[in-house]
Amino acid sequence: MLGFLILTPLIVGTLGIWVPFKKMSGVIFSISAALFAFCLQSVIYPSHQDSRWNFLTLGGYPISLHWQSVPIANWMACLTTLINLLAQVYSAGYFSHDARRGYFQSVLLAFTGAMLCTVFGDNLFTQFVGWELMGVGSYLLIGYFRGETSARYAASKAMLVTRIGDVCFLIAVALAVIHHDNTITAINLHGTAFIAWALIGAVAAKSAQGPYASWLVDAMAGPTPASALIHAATMVAAGPYLLIRYTLLLHHTPGGLVTLMILGGSTAVLAAMGAVGSQEIKKLLAFSTVSQLGMMILAIGMGSPRTAWNLLVAHAFYKALLFFVSGIASYRAQSGLLSRMAGSLHRFEFSALFMMGALGMSGLPPTGGFLAKEALYQTASHGLDTLMLDLLLSFLGGAYTAKLVKALIPVKAPPVHRTSYGMLIPSYIISGLVLINFFWHPWVSVRPIFIEQTWPSLLSIGLGATVGAFWTIPFPLLTGVLYPALWRRINQLAGWTVWVDHTLVQGTLTIVTVILWANRLVRWGGSGRAQRYALLSGIALLAIVIWNIHV
Incomplete structure (x- = not known):
């Protein structure tokens, strides 16, 4: 049954891409609803399920596709299929007049199936298959508007940059096969440090950490439903999920946790700065996603x-809600620039939908984002450096959230463009879930938080919100171009590396050539023939005479 759950969206989604038909949208919606219902049942009535398919045998060692249901996988699958279902409904309204709507929804469904393959995968090979399929799906989703140069560029960049992480993941798979570690449990107990470092490299690229963050920011050229699914519950979220599954391996890897702290913390701060300096709503949300992913990796570290x-x-929950609502606002304003979006939401939409997502993103009650952020604060408070880092992140989070809220404050004039219920209904549902998450937490229990423990974090958010709301002078550093500039430096470094490699290779070839010619000359002169000795002696004597005359 588990294999059927994973293969059905992959097969149907792929067929929908190549064999489109008029009622494809309804079929995909029905399958998405069935997937969510199955996953919801698995978390309400948990049962152990195991599916295995022997893919090939290499050197007497079987390499298999192996899926297994465990509590965290069931919850992650439920979250993924829920966001997919809401994104499918949202797409029906978003692409109501688009003839290629069936194609887009098919890719969205296949993309969800790829994520499920990674979520339920019980070995690195199975997870790698889903990891790779998500890369292909992201290319198709981001590049949906293929007539636009920016979309084609963003799709190609996402594909190429994440391939760096895929190579690291493939190395981890190879190492696991060599050491016969064929399950997550075996890798956690007996895996080598090389596997852990390879996984860290894979997650850094896929989850847009460090210098790889620019691909996710450029990926905003894709449609809003795709952005909501990619940012909320698939692809980039697969990185932290993967690290959570391999926590024991990271704990006995020398320097692994420290590296994750440095990587996640630095990325979170730099991306938050980029969000403060962004002037376009989807780029601000993209930078905030990179920052939040950095916080997750920081917590693991x-x-x-x-x-x-x-x-x-x-x-x-709150990022899917913000993307849904920002899509409505952008549609009505006919622009994604923050300066042009004032009054694009009705007062009820602004207060009940958008503000709920904004409170979650900044880490304020009554949202699940508040409890999660306070849990990070309590964890970081054990060290002065991590505590200051968390307070800085709270300050920056409050600043870019206030900037977003300020841009969307309703005005007296109502929005000109009407919005279909297909775009509004998912927003209503996910808004309720953001609130419910304040009281309900899947898979884990949250420690009680007392108000006297939260005031430093809340004060930092409040100060940041004040700066974000009233500071109108552009920050020279926070212009949103920090990552592109860093990416150009990385490319320049790559160019230098190629030049050094080329120079070393050419220099080595030159040295080898000289040695070969010297060897031939020695062999030619040492053949025992008197005339060759006489010729070489004459040449040497002539060289000495010419040198002495020159001197």
């Missing part, structure tokens, strides 16, 4: 995978 999970779930 601090040894608290449960905090990372709480951040992941809360982020999935």
